[in-house]
Amino acid sequence: MPTDIGSILIQLFSGLSRAMMLFLVSSGLSLIFGVMNILNFAHATLWLLGGYLTYTLFQLFSNTFGDHALLIVPAIVIVTGIMFVLGWVLERVLIRRMYAREVPEQLLLTFALILIFGDLIKLIWGVQNRRIFLPIEPIAVFDSYVNPYFFVIIAAGFGVAGGLWWFLHRTRYGKIVRAAVYSRDMVSALGIRIPTIYAGVFALGIAIAAFSAGVFLPIMPIGLGLDMDLIIQCFAVVVIGGFGSILGTFVASIIVGIVYAFSIFIWPGGALAIIFLILVAVLIWRPWGLFGTEMRY
Amino acid sequence: MDELVVDNIHTFYGTSHILFGISLKVNRGECVCLLGRNGVGKTTTLKTIMGLAHAGQGAITYNEKNLIGLPPYEIARMGIGYVPDERLIFPDLTVRENLEIGEKAPLTRDVAPWTVDRVYQLFPSLKPLDGRPGGYLSGGEQQMLTCGRTLMGNPSLLLLDEPVEGLAPVVVQEVTQQIRHLKKMGLTILFAEQNIKFATEISDRAYVIEGGRVRYEGTMEALEQQSEIKEKYLMI
Numbered sequence: 398m399p400t401d402i403g404s405i406l407i408q409l410f411s412g413l414s415r416a417m418m419l420f421l422v423s424s425g426l427s428l429i430f431g432v433m434n435i436l437n438f439a440h441a442t443l444w445l446l447g448g449y450l451t452y453t454l455f456q457l458f459s460n461t462f463g464d465h466a467l468l469i470v471p472a473i474v475i476v477t478g479i480m481f482v483l484g485w486v487l488e489r490v491l492i493r494r495m496y497a498r499e500v501p502e503q504l505l506l507t508f509a510l511i512l513i514f515g516d517l518i519k520l521i522w523g524v525q526n527r528r529i530f531l532p533i534e535p536i537a538v539f540d541s542y543v544n545p546y547f548f549v550i551i552a553a554g555f556g557v558a559g560g561l562w563w564f565l566h567r568t569r570y571g572k573i574v575r576a577a578v579y580s581r582d583m584v585s586a587l588g589i590r591i592p593t594i595y596a597g598v599f600a601l602g603i604a605i606a607a608f609s610a611g612v613f614l615p616i617m618p619i620g621l622g623l624d625m626d627l628i629i630q631c632f633a634v635v636v637i638g639g640f641g642s643i644l645g646t647f648v649a650s651i652i653v654g655i656v657y658a659f660s661i662f663i664w665p666g667g668a669l670a671i672i673f674l675i676l677v678a679v680l681i682w683r684p685w686g687l688f689g690t691e692m693r694y
Numbered sequence: 695m696d697e698l699v700v701d702n703i704h705t706f707y708g709t710s711h712i713l714f715g716i717s718l719k720v721n722r723g724e725c726v727c728l729l730g731r732n733g734v735g736k737t738t739t740l741k742t743i744m745g746l747a748h749a750g751q752g753a754i755t756y757n758e759k760n761l762i763g764l765p766p767y768e769i770a771r772m773g774i775g776y777v778p779d780e781r782l783i784f785p786d787l788t789v790r791e792n793l794e795i796g797e798k799a800p801l802t803r804d805v806a807p808w809t810v811d812r813v814y815q816l817f818p819s820l821k822p823l824d825g826r827p828g829g830y831l832s833g834g835e836q837q838m839l840t841c842g843r844t845l846m847g848n849p850s851l852l853l854l855d856e857p858v859e860g861l862a863p864v865v866v867q868e869v870t871q872q873i874r875h876l877k878k879m880g881l882t883i884l885f886a887e888q889n890i891k892f893a894t895e896i897s898d899r900a901y902v903i904e905g906g907r908v909r910y911e912g913t914m915e916a917l918e919q920q921s922e923i924k925e926k927y928l929m930i
Binding site for chain 2: 569572573575576579580582583584585586587588589590591
């Protein structure tokens with residue numbers, strides 16, 4: 398293992414940016430589970446769909462307005478909006494029918510969504526990987542070169558984490574979401590329209606995931622199958638951090654992201670195994686996760 | 695005039711039959727008590743009215759509007775407030791935030807709406823706890839907060855489930871005063887209680903419940919004379 402500061406920093410940056418993606422996808426997963434008790438197995442597939450849509454929109458913009466790196470910004474914003482609407486519709490039409498059902502039935506429905514959206518992606522975009530090339534010059538850090546786009550990703554991750562914290566702690570809607578994590582019945586008995594809260598939380602989770610897919614396109618090619626790798630790691634993140642805890646999801650994402658980046662460096666074949674060893678350790682030592690609460694109403 | 699009419703409701707939890715045809719009426723401005731021991735169906739009756747448990751049969755109307763089949767938030771928006779016995783304080787929200795979650799505009803414009811400050815006037819012991827998370831309150835404080843949170847929704851009918859259960863005698867006296875005060879303000883109250891002594895202090899009428907059925911109904915004075923009913927169905 399190279400031990401110079403430059404290589405270590407590169408692993409650190411790549412680990413941190415990976416952590417940000419894990420956080421952006423897992424935070425929605427965790428929020429949806431915390432509020433509605435729904436394990437959305439299709440979360441990463443919707444993330445993938447968001448990525449493909451951003452890719453297509455970016456190509457469309459580039460063909461219309463000429464090549465410009467910043468065109469990725471409107472593409473990401475518009476796709477985030479589209480996926481928010483899609484999330485809302487999915488919740489209203491399908492997911493809300495699952496609240497009273499058992500977890501295996503929920504998994505059946507969300508697994509069906511994986512297959513449906515997976516095939517839809519195959520039909521529209523084919524099976525080859527897609528990515529966006531942005532003309533970005535690497536910058537020198539000590540003796541190595543770092544893609545400065547890593548900093549954009551890390552900033553976006555911290556930005557969304559901060560925004561989510563602000564939303565959950567400073568807005569009335571966010572406080573209602575936190576209250577609903579404890580008791581949906583009580584929130585409903587206070588006259589709050591629970592169906593709107595549910596649709597909003599689901600749509601928000603999907604929108605954040607789609608946003609992260611767009612932000613990652615310039616450094617990571619997307620393709621079918623990536624959603625399955627991602628969802629499994631996101632489940633690990635959410636379990637390590639504690640379901641329903643945004644802070645826990647954030648910390649667990651950073652742990653998993655950085656451990657993964659350095660493990661790949663040292664023992665490429667065992668990177669996932671190490672993450673699952675951490676998961677097992679957490680399950681033995683604190684089954685409710687690092688920041689989860691032991692008791693729920 | 696009858697404000698709330700519950701007519702012959704049967705409620706089930708899964709396959710177990712809990713209520714066997716409960717009927718009751720609450721008039722505007724009245725304070726009515728559901729009396730009975732633990733597990734006789736008092737909480738289920740309140741939950742069925744609130745839409746949190748589902749009546750398989752029977753009718754419930756509030757101001758002549760049907761409540762059966764409506765979700766709890768629609769029922770709350772018709773002016774019914776529910777104070778559960780499990781309290782269900784949102785533990786990581788502060789006292790003020792708990793109250794703010796309950797905020798809902800009054801149905802009529804002629805009454806002054808509840809505000810956080812008015813709740814603190816009614817329950818002075820909550821005021822110094824303003825910024826404290828709800829999970830760090832004592833039982834009595836939590837009870838007052840639950841009640842205040844529901845009042846913030848400006849209900850005209852209050853369903854209280856064992857409001858003094860597990861509270862110290864001094865706190866029970868305080869809560870008794872506060873419920874009397876709410877009654878004086880014109881709120882209609884239907885509450886569940888095990889203890890006839892506390893019930894007598896605040897209620898006009900009582901329904902004695904046992905085994906999911908109403909066994910006796912009458913004014914508190916009349917019930918006072920019924921020593922057989924009291925011995926058979928109540929804790930004395």
